[in-house]
Amino acid sequence: MKQLFGPPRALQERPTHYCPGCTHGIIHRLIAxxxxxxxxxxxxxxxxxxxxxxxxxxxxxxxxxxxxxxxxPAVATGIKRVLPDRVVFAxxxxxxxxxxxxxxxxxxxxxxxxxxxxxxxxxxxxxxxGQMAPTTLLTQKTTTSPLGRKEGQHxxxxxxxxxxxxxxxxxxxxxxxxxxxxxxxxxxKSILEAFKTQIAGRGFSIVxxxxxxxxNWGLSPLESLKWLEENMIPFYPLxxxxxxxxxxMK
Amino acid sequence: MGELLLMKGNEAIGEAAIRAGCQAYFAYPIxxxxxxxxxxxxxxxxxxxxxxxxxxxxxxxxxxxxxxxAGARAMTSSSSPGxxxxxxxxxxxxxxxxxCVIVNMVRGGPGLGSIQPAQSDYxxxxxxxxxxxxxxxxxxxxxxQELVDLTGLAFELADxxxxxxxxxxxxxxxxxxxxxxFPAMDEVTLPLKPWATTGMKGRPQNVINSLHLDPxxxxxxxxxxxxxxxxxxxxxxxxxxxxxxxxxxxxxYGTTARxxxxxxxxxxxxxxxxxxxxxxxxxxxxxxxxxxVLDRARAFLTVEMSAGQMVEDVRLAVNGRAPVHFxxxxxxxxxxxxxxxxxxxxxxxxxxxx
Numbered sequence: 001m002k003q004l005f006g007p008p009r010a011l012q013e014r015p016t017h018y019c020p021g022c023t024h025g026i027i028h029r030l031i032a033x034x035x036x037x038x039x040x041x042x043x044x045x046x047x048x049x050x051x052x053x054x055x056x057x058x059x060x061x062x063x064x065x066x067x068x069x070x071x072x073p074a075v076a077t078g079i080k081r082v083l084p085d086r087v088v089f090a091x092x093x094x095x096x097x098x099x100x101x102x103x104x105x106x107x108x109x110x111x112x113x114x115x116x117x118x119x120x121x122x123x124x125x126x127x128x129x130g131q132m133a134p135t136t137l138l139t140q141k142t143t144t145s146p147l148g149r150k151e152g153q154h155x156x157x158x159x160x161x162x163x164x165x166x167x168x169x170x171x172x173x174x175x176x177x178x179x180x181x182x183x184x185x186x187x188x189k190s191i192l193e194a195f196k197t198q199i200a201g202r203g204f205s206i207v208x209x210x211x212x213x214x215x216n217w218g219l220s221p222l223e224s225l226k227w228l229e230e231n232m233i234p235f236y237p238l239x240x241x242x243x244x245x246x247x248x249m250k
Numbered sequence: 251m252g253e254l255l256l257m258k259g260n261e262a263i264g265e266a267a268i269r270a271g272c273q274a275y276f277a278y279p280i281x282x283x284x285x286x287x288x289x290x291x292x293x294x295x296x297x298x299x300x301x302x303x304x305x306x307x308x309x310x311x312x313x314x315x316x317x318x319x320a321g322a323r324a325m326t327s328s329s330s331p332g333x334x335x336x337x338x339x340x341x342x343x344x345x346x347x348x349x350c351v352i353v354n355m356v357r358g359g360p361g362l363g364s365i366q367p368a369q370s371d372y373x374x375x376x377x378x379x380x381x382x383x384x385x386x387x388x389x390x391x392x393x394x395q396e397l398v399d400l401t402g403l404a405f406e407l408a409d410x411x412x413x414x415x416x417x418x419x420x421x422x423x424x425x426x427x428x429x430x431x432f433p434a435m436d437e438v439t440l441p442l443k444p445w446a447t448t449g450m451k452g453r454p455q456n457v458i459n460s461l462h463l464d465p466x467x468x469x470x471x472x473x474x475x476x477x478x479x480x481x482x483x484x485x486x487x488x489x490x491x492x493x494x495x496x497x498x499x500x501x502x503y504g505t506t507a508r509x510x511x512x513x514x515x516x517x518x519x520x521x522x523x524x525x526x527x528x529x530x531x532x533x534x535x536x537x538x539x540x541x542x543v544l545d546r547a548r549a550f551l552t553v554e555m556s557a558g559q560m561v562e563d564v565r566l567a568v569n570g571r572a573p574v575h576f577x578x579x580x581x582x583x584x585x586x587x588x589x590x591x592x593x594x595x596x597x598x599x600x601x602x603x604x
Contacts, residue, residue: 042450045448045449065319067315067316074310078314078318079447081300082322103308
C-alpha cells in the first residue's frame with residue numbers, strides 16, 4: 001500500500017517540549033516539508049536561536065548550529081560565505097531578531113546575504129517568562145509591562161519586517177500567520193518561496209510568521225488563535241512585501 | 251632560506267594567515283590594526299577566499315563562529331575595545347570547541363583609552379575574558395617574524411585542539427616594519443573536520459552547540475574541556491630563557507621584552523649577572539622556565555605595559571621562593587631601556603622591596 005502522508009524526513013521523530021497550543025511545532029513542520037519538497041535536506045544548515053526554539057536542533061533533521069542571542073544572521077552569514085552552494089536558514093523569535101539582534105538582521109538583509117530567515121513573532125519573550133518585546137502591542141500586558149504597554153513609557157511596537165523590505169539586498173519579504181488552516185497553507189507557500197529565492201541566488205529572504213504564546217498570554221490555545229487574528233493582524237498586516245521581479249501576491 | 255620581505259606587522263599577519271590556509275576573515279575597523287583588514291581585503295579575493303567587513307565586532311566574531319563551525323579556517327582581528335565586544339562570541343566558540351584565530355593588537359585602556367601600544371588586556375586574554383570556565387591558547391609575539399611564525403602555528407593548534415587561539419600583539423608590533431620570511435603557498439594540508447556542519451550528506455546530523463541544560467551533562471562537558479586544557483598546558487608551553495645561570499631575571503613579553511633585553515645587555519655590560527625570561531605562550535604560562543632558574547635566582551623584575559597583570563602569573567610560578575618586582579607603564583607609554591635598567595639596578599643594590 002502506498003503511503004500518502006507521514007512526517008517530513010527533515011524533522012526528527014521526538015516528543016516536543018513546546019507548550020500545548022504553541023505554534024512553533026506547525027512552523028517547524030512547514031519548514032521541514034519545504035526542505036523535503038526542494039530535496040535539500042543533505043545540503044541544508046539551520047541556525048537555532050536563543051529563546052523557546054533554542055532546541056530547534058533537536059527537531060530538524062539537518063545540520064544545525066546554535067547561535068548566541070540575536071546573532072543567528074551573522075552565524076548564517078559565516079556559514080553561507082564559506083559554503084555558498086549550501087542552503088542556510090535561521091530560525092529566530094521576535095525578542096531575538098527585533099531587539100538584541102536588530103543590527104545583525106538589518107545588515108544581513110542589506111548585504112543581500114543569500115540566506116532565509118524564519119521570524120516567529122509572538123509579541124513577547126516566551127522562554128524567559130513573557131517579558132515585553134519590541135513587538136509587544138500597545139496596551140498589551142506582559143511581565144515587564146504589567147499595566148499594559150504605554151507608548152510614553154515603553155515606546156511603540158516595531159514593524160521590523162517593513163523596515164527590512166526597504167533594504168536593497170532583501171529579495172523576498174513576507175508576513176504570514178498560522179492561526180487557521182488557510183493561513184497555514186499560505187505560510188507554507190511563503191516559506192517555499194523564501195527558500196527558492198535563496199537557492200536561485202537572488203538575495204536575502206525573510207518570512208515573518210505571526211504566532212501564539214498561550215502560556216504567557218494567559219489564554220487557552222483556541223483563545224490565543226482568536227487573539228492573534230483580532231489583535232496582531234490589524235497591526236501587523238499580512239502579505240508579501242517584496243518578491244523577486246515584483247510585489248508578488250497580496 | 252626564502253625571500254626576505256620588509257613588512258608592517260599587521261600586514262605580515264595577513265599574509266601569514268593566507269599561507270596558513272585561512273579561508274575566511276571577518277573585519278571591523280579599529281586602530282591600530284586596520285592595515286590587517288585592508289591587506290586581506292585585497293589578498294583574500296585574489297586567493298578566492300572570503301573577506302567580509304562585518305557591521306560590528308559582535309557580528310564579526312559570530313561570523314567566525316558560523317564559518318569555523320562549517321569547517322573553514324577562520325580569523326578575525328581587532329584592538330582592545332573591539333576585543334571586549336567579541337567576548338560573548340569567544341565564550342561560545344570555546345564552549346562549542348570551534349577552531350579559530352583571534353588577533354588583538356592591544357591599545358591603551360580602560361574605556362576608549364588611547365591608540366598607542368599597551369599590554370593591559372593580559373588578564374582578559376589569559377584568564378577568560380568572557381563568561382564561564384574556558385581557556386584560549388594565547389601567544390605573545392615580540393618580532394614581526396615571530397608574528398608570522400605564530401600565526402601559522404595558531405591555525406595549526408586551533409585545529410589540533412578545536413580551540414580558539416589568540417595572538418596578543420600590541421600597537422607597536424602592528425605598526426612597525428621588519429624583514430620577514432614566509433612559508434611557501436600551498437604548504438599547508440587542511441585537516442578533515444568530520445564534526446563540521448557542511449550538510450548531512452552520507453552521515454547523521456552534526457550540531458554545533460554550547461547549551462547543556464542538564465547540570466550533570468554540563469559538568470561532564472566542563473570536565474572534558476578542562477582535560478583538554480591540561481593537555482595543552484603539558485604540550486604547548488613555549489618560552490625563551492636567556493642567560494640561565496644569572497642571579498637576577500627580567501620577565502617580559504612582546505614589545506616590552508625587546509626593551510627589557512636591551513636593559514639586560516646594559517646591566518651585563520656593567521658586570522651584573524642578569525637573564526631574561528620571555529613567555530611566548532601567555533597561556534599556558536611557562537612555569538617551567540621559572541623552575542629552571544629558581545634554585546639560584548635572587549629576584550625577578552616583571553616589566554609590562556600595564557599596571558601589573560602578568561606579574562601575578564610570575565608570582566604564582568615563583569611561589570614565594572624569590573622576590574618578584576614589577577615595573578610598568580600604562581596608557582600607551584613604552585618603558586625605556588633606561589627606566590628598566592634603573593629599576594633593575596635598584597633591586598640589585600638592595601634598595602627595593604618586592
